[in-house]
Each structure stands twice: as C-alpha cells, then as structure tokens.
Amino acid sequence: MANSLRSEVIKLYKNLLYLGREYPKGADYFRRRLKAAFLKNKDETDPEKIKQLIARGEFVIKELEALYFLRKYRAMKKRYYSDDKP
Amino acid sequence: MAALRVLVGVKRVIDFAVKVRVAPGGAAVQTQGVKHSLNPFCEIALEEAVRLREAGAAAEVVVATLGTKASQETLRTALAMGADRAVLAELAEGAAAGPREVAVALAALARRLQPQLVLLGKQAIDDDCNQTGQILAAILDWPQGTFASRVSLEPGAVQVQREVDGGLETLRLRLPAVLTADLRLNEPRYATLPNIMKAKKKPLEVVPAADLGVPAGPPRLRLLQLQEPPPRAGGEKVESVESLLGKLRHAGRI
Numbered sequence: 001m002a003n004s005l006r007s008e009v010i011k012l013y014k015n016l017l018y019l020g021r022e023y024p025k026g027a028d029y030f031r032r033r034l035k036a037a038f039l040k041n042k043d044e045t046d047p048e049k050i051k052q053l054i055a056r057g058e059f060v061i062k063e064l065e066a067l068y069f070l071r072k073y074r075a076m077k078k079r080y081y082s083d084d085k086p
Numbered sequence: 087m088a089a090l091r092v093l094v095g096v097k098r099v100i101d102f103a104v105k106v107r108v109a110p111g112g113a114a115v116q117t118q119g120v121k122h123s124l125n126p127f128c129e130i131a132l133e134e135a136v137r138l139r140e141a142g143a144a145a146e147v148v149v150a151t152l153g154t155k156a157s158q159e160t161l162r163t164a165l166a167m168g169a170d171r172a173v174l175a176e177l178a179e180g181a182a183a184g185p186r187e188v189a190v191a192l193a194a195l196a197r198r199l200q201p202q203l204v205l206l207g208k209q210a211i212d213d214d215c216n217q218t219g220q221i222l223a224a225i226l227d228w229p230q231g232t233f234a235s236r237v238s239l240e241p242g243a244v245q246v247q248r249e250v251d252g253g254l255e256t257l258r259l260r261l262p263a264v265l266t267a268d269l270r271l272n273e274p275r276y277a278t279l280p281n282i283m284k285a286k287k288k289p290l291e292v293v294p295a296a297d298l299g300v301p302a303g304p305p306r307l308r309l310l311q312l313q314e315p316p317p318r319a320g321g322e323k324v325e326s327v328e329s330l331l332g333k334l335r336h337a338g339r340i
Contacts (some may be wrong), residue, residue: 011280018279041293075102076126076269079211 093201098127098160127207129274131267149333152240165285166277184305185217219266229259244256
C-alpha cells in the first residue's frame with residue numbers, strides 16, 4: 001500500500017479533528033462523524049481513489065473555515081451594525 | 087519601499103461565542119474557565135498587515151499585546167495567522183489595563199521598533215472602548231485613520247477608506263501612521279493546526295510592562311459597576327385576531 005498517502009491521511013484527520021473543536025454542534029458530534037467517515041473508507045487501496053478522498057477532506061476544511069468566518073462575521077455584524085440597512 | 091515594518095496591537099478577550107456572565111459583586115465578568123481568543127477586530131487588523139507583507143509592501147509584521155502571561159497563547163494564534171514575531175508587554179497576574187495603559191505600552195514599543203504603520207482593531211469586544219488607536223496616535227503625534235475599510239500603501243503614505251456616518255471617507259496619511267480596522271476591511275484567515283505548530287518556533291519576546299512606561303497601580307479608567315442586560319420577555323400566544331388587536335392596542339403599538 002502507498003505509505004506516503006498514509007501520513008497524508010493522518011495529517012488530514014488531525015487537521016479536521018482540530019477544526020472540529022469549534023463545531024457549532026459540539027466537538028463530540030463532529031468527532032463521531034469524522035471517525036465514521038474515515039472508517040467507511042478504511043479498506044480503500046487504490047491510490048487514485050485515496051487521493052480523491054483526501055481532496056474531498058481538504059474541501060471540507062475549506063468549508064469549515066468559511067463556516068467559522070461567517071459565524072464570527074455575522075455575530076459582529078449583529079452586535080455592532082444592527083441599524084445598518086444594506 | 088524598503089523594510090516597511092508593521093506593528094499590530096492585539097487583545098485577548100473572551101471568545102465571541104461565549105455567553106458573558108457578570109461575577110457576583112458586579113465588579114467584573116467571570117473569566118475563570120471561560121474560553122478566550124483573539125479579538126475579532128484585531129484579527130482583521132492582523133490579516134491586513136499579513137496581506138501587506140505577502141503583497142511585498144511590508145517587510146515584517148510584529149504583533150504586540152499588553153496582558154498577563156495568558157496572553158502568550160493569543161500571541162501564538164497571531165503568529166499562526168502570519169505575524170513574524172511577537173512582543174508581550176507582561177502585566178502582573180491580576181493587574182488590569184485600560185485603553186490608556188495599552189496605548190502607553192504600544193507607544194513605547196513603536197518608539198523601540200520604529201514601525202511605519204501601526205494597525206489595531208477599532209475596538210475590543212469585551213470593553214468596547216474604541217479608544218486605544220486614538221490615544222496611541224495622540225501620544226505618538228502620528229496621523230490616524232480609524233474605522234478603515236480599505237487600505238492601500240503609496241510611497242511614504244497610506245490611503246485609507248474610512249467608514250463614517252452615512253458614507254465613506256478617503257484620507258491620505260503620511261507615514262508613519264496609526265490605523266484601526268473596521269469589520270469590512272478583509273476576511274481573516276483561520277489559524278490552521280500546521281501553522282500553529284510552526285508558530286511555536288517563531289520568536290516571542292516578553293517585556294515587563296513597567297519597562298515600557300506603563301504606570302503601576304489601577305488603570306485610569308475606573309469601572310464602577312457591571313450589569314447583565316435584562317432577560318428577554320417571553321412571547322405570548324393569542325387565541326384570535328380580536329385578542330391580538332386588543333393586546334397590541336393595550337401595548338400602544340397601534
């Protein structure tokens with residue numbers, strides 16, 4: 001099996017786990033879902049397929065970062081710019 | 087433009103998502119065991135500085151804060167977001183500081199580090215003072231651009247678009263200058279795990295606050311009392327249109 005991919009998968013998992021600590025539904029909820037998603041593909045051996053899955057994980061990272069940014073932005077906007085009419 | 091240095095002042099505050107509770111006695115808010123993070127407006131200021139460096143307009147981004155030992159963690163986050171090095175003006179445990187004390191410390195650092203640009207958040211989400219940038223500009227006698235929503239560097243100057251009541255104002259300030267960031271300036275990046283790991287190796291200097299001329303003793307701004315906002319009154323279900331109209335009339339809405 002491609003061992004170079006193994007470390008990449010672990011890195012992805014760690015990064016996602018770290019991001020999940022701020023997940024709105026709680027870190028536990030996120031961790032369970034994350035683990036299930038990784039376990040579902042644990043028998044995957046085709047390197048091309050694994051690369052695709054890693055790319056999907058990286059997409060999820062981008063989505064989470066956007067989610068956190070928007071959450072903060074909205075909270076600030078609501079607190080400090082409530083009279084604004086767009 | 088060669089070797090333009092940017093100093094970014096940041097603050098450690100209670101995380102925006104945490105419900106703030108007033109501690110018994112009404113003299114402080116509960117901070118024990120409460121999640122803290124980098125003030126969102128400081129994040130925006132820092133992001134702008136990092137973008138200036140990435141665009142090649144600035145050479146170095148130094149991030150600084152006045153706070154207790156716990157603020158080191160906040161500075162690490164700032165380093166993970168892209169600052170090159172950090173300075174902590176360390177206060178004794180339990181000491182408090184107001185905008186004036188922070189401005190004094192930042193002014194001393196500005197004299198020491200000779201930045202051409204000082205970037206701050208417009209206000210902190212804990213005390214909402216919105217004073218530090220203004221006081222700092224006054225102490226240094228530098229031009230100030232507050233509530234910046236767009237910043238562009240020119241040789242020897244900076245053009246700032248400011249959010250003012252009912253519109254935008256564009257100023258051209260000679261460098262060195264003090265800028266404070268408004269919400270729409272940019273979209274701060276997230277401090278990712280690999281970057282946090284890398285940030286642990288970046289230099290973090292600790293200076294006692296007294297060495298920077300921060301006066302000992304309580305801050306000049308005295309906090310008299312803190313109060314929680316009144317709880318939201320619950321809604322009410324009505325049986326019919328008539329009773330709704332009656333209630334609205336009773337409440338003086340129609």
